Amino acid sequence: MRIVLPLFDGFTALDLVGPYEILRMLPGAEIVLAGERAGRTVHDGVGGLGLVATHARAEVRAADVLLVPGGPGARRGVADPALLEWIGAVHATTRWTASVCTGALLLGAAGLLTGKVATTHWSAVRELQSYGAVYTPERVVTHPGDRLVIGAGVSAGIDLALTLAARLASPAHAQAYQLALEYDPRPPYDAGALAKAPAEAKALLGVADGWGGGIAGTGGTPPGRGA
Amino acid sequence: MRIVLPLFDGFTALDLVGPYEILRMLPGAEIVLAGERAGRTVHDGVGGLGLVATHARAEVRAADVLLVPGGPGARRGVADPALLEWIGAVHATTRWTASVCTGALLLGAAGLLTGKVATTHWSAVRELQSYGAVYTPERVVTHPGDRLVIGAGVSAGIDLALTLAARLASPAHAQAYQLALEYDPRPPYDAGALAKAPAEAKALLGVADGWGGGIAGTGGTPPGRGA
Numbered sequence: 001m002r003i004v005l006p007l008f009d010g011f012t013a014l015d016l017v018g019p020y021e022i023l024r025m026l027p028g029a030e031i032v033l034a035g036e037r038a039g040r041t042v043h044d045g046v047g048g049l050g051l052v053a054t055h056a057r058a059e060v061r062a063a064d065v066l067l068v069p070g071g072p073g074a075r076r077g078v079a080d081p082a083l084l085e086w087i088g089a090v091h092a093t094t095r096w097t098a099s100v101c102t103g104a105l106l107l108g109a110a111g112l113l114t115g116k117v118a119t120t121h122w123s124a125v126r127e128l129q130s131y132g133a134v135y136t137p138e139r140v141v142t143h144p145g146d147r148l149v150i151g152a153g154v155s156a157g158i159d160l161a162l163t164l165a166a167r168l169a170s171p172a173h174a175q176a177y178q179l180a181l182e183y184d185p186r187p188p189y190d191a192g193a194l195a196k197a198p199a200e201a202k203a204l205l206g207v208a209d210g211w212g213g214g215i216a217g218t219g220g221t222p223p224g225r226g227a
Numbered sequence: 228m229r230i231v232l233p234l235f236d237g238f239t240a241l242d243l244v245g246p247y248e249i250l251r252m253l254p255g256a257e258i259v260l261a262g263e264r265a266g267r268t269v270h271d272g273v274g275g276l277g278l279v280a281t282h283a284r285a286e287v288r289a290a291d292v293l294l295v296p297g298g299p300g301a302r303r304g305v306a307d308p309a310l311l312e313w314i315g316a317v318h319a320t321t322r323w324t325a326s327v328c329t330g331a332l333l334l335g336a337a338g339l340l341t342g343k344v345a346t347t348h349w350s351a352v353r354e355l356q357s358y359g360a361v362y363t364p365e366r367v368v369t370h371p372g373d374r375l376v377i378g379a380g381v382s383a384g385i386d387l388a389l390t391l392a393a394r395l396a397s398p399a400h401a402q403a404y405q406l407a408l409e410y411d412p413r414p415p416y417d418a419g420a421l422a423k424a425p426a427e428a429k430a431l432l433g434v435a436d437g438w439g440g441g442i443a444g445t446g447g448t449p450p451g452r453g454a
Contacts, residue, residue: 013247014245014408018244020274029274031274031275031276041268041279046251047258048258049244049258049260050278051277052279054275122409139411139413140415153407154248154410155409155411155412158382158414159414159415162414163415166415172428173431176418176431176432178418179419179424182379182382182383183419184423185382185414187386187405188390189389189401191403192405192408192410193406193411194406197402197403197406198399200399202403202406204399204403207406
């Protein structure tokens with residue numbers, strides 16, 4: 001069970017590490033952190049966090065699971081033909097190809113989401129739509145026929161990976177991994193979606209209160225930052 | 228706002244990366260990943276993931292926030308006097324000292340939890356009690372007078388960090404970070420606690436169905452693995 005997680009400068013660490021902690025427990029799991037060069041540190045570019053690539057991308061041409069994280073580097077990566085070609089080539093070999101957060105933009109730019117219902121971080125809806133995807137505000141979207149599973153922003157990768165574990169192993173395996181991570185969430189606030197966050201919190205991210213995440217027809221002002 | 232996250236071999240990556248993604252957004256945040264040596268890769272020891280230390284622990288003697296992750300290395304670290312001395316010395320300087328998962332065992336072994344209500348990963352309750360702590364199955368335990376905040380297993384670090392962000396900045400800041408991470412959890416199962424997980428899932432972790440997590444009086448068989 002070869003699980004390939006691409007690393008690129010400006011990835012969001014939690015997009016990758018949340019799913020990693022679940023998928024690494026799958027029976028026979030082999031984790032591949034695929035960067036430009038094996039052994040090279042790849043930085044998230046926001047807080048000084050560096051993860052070490054275990055393999056060079058050029059060596060990795062097949063995977064059972066390909067999971068593409070998001071981050072500022074994913075937004076830049078849509079203009080990197082070599083990265084997009086690699087995603088498309090590996091996707092052709094997978095049992096499941098997944099994205100978390102703005103990783104969906106890389107799948108979109110690689111041509112994998114045209115005409116498909118998909119999700120992404122709330123700040124990236126218009127970019128996702130620009131690749132012909134049909135945005136839905138669901139947390140995890142699964143297309144078994146296309147071997148695709150698409151997650152919403154950052155922390156959605158944990159819910160996505162549990163969904164994948166159930167399909168790759170069994171629901172009992174997914175439940176075991178949920179217990180191992182004690183994933184019994186109790187957020188101290190209920191502000192994890194645009195429709196729920198108070199205006200003061202949105203203002204701290206540069207998001208106008210009426211802004212609907214770039215969903216067609218909602219209007220408003222785009223965010224100053226996000227993921 | 229200096230946020231110090233110690234790295235040791237066998238740390239659980241999500242214990243650290245969940246809080247990191249929140250605390251790095253605090254106004255003026257400076258992230259310090261403190262390992263044996265600056266620039267050295269520290270491995271989680273389970274899936275091949277390596278994080279790079281930004282500082283040597285010996286250089287780091289003060290912090291605004293000290294957050295100690297758990298993992299197999301935390302269980303080993305309770306026998307490392309130098310690590311425990313360092314935790315105690317840095318704690319003396321902090322606004323808040325936090326632990327996630329079995330990181331609580333390191334705080335316990337450093338003498339910080341004697342007689343205090345605390346939590347940890349469900350598999351480590353007896354070890355926590357051995358340091359004189361009073362276990363509670365809450366997700367996040369806060370002791371403002373002692374500048375301590377203690378989280379349950381692995382994914383609880385996200386809830387803990389939002390709690391800390393509210394105290395260090397404001398509730399609106401915490402809500403903004405929750406929105407930035409789109410932390411609106413929808414686990415596909417409800418198996419994230421011993422009392423909720425089905426017997427088949429517990430059996431996959433080597434946990435007998437009647438086992439109560441090592442809580443005094445519940446009896447049963449300890450788990451074969453966990454965090």
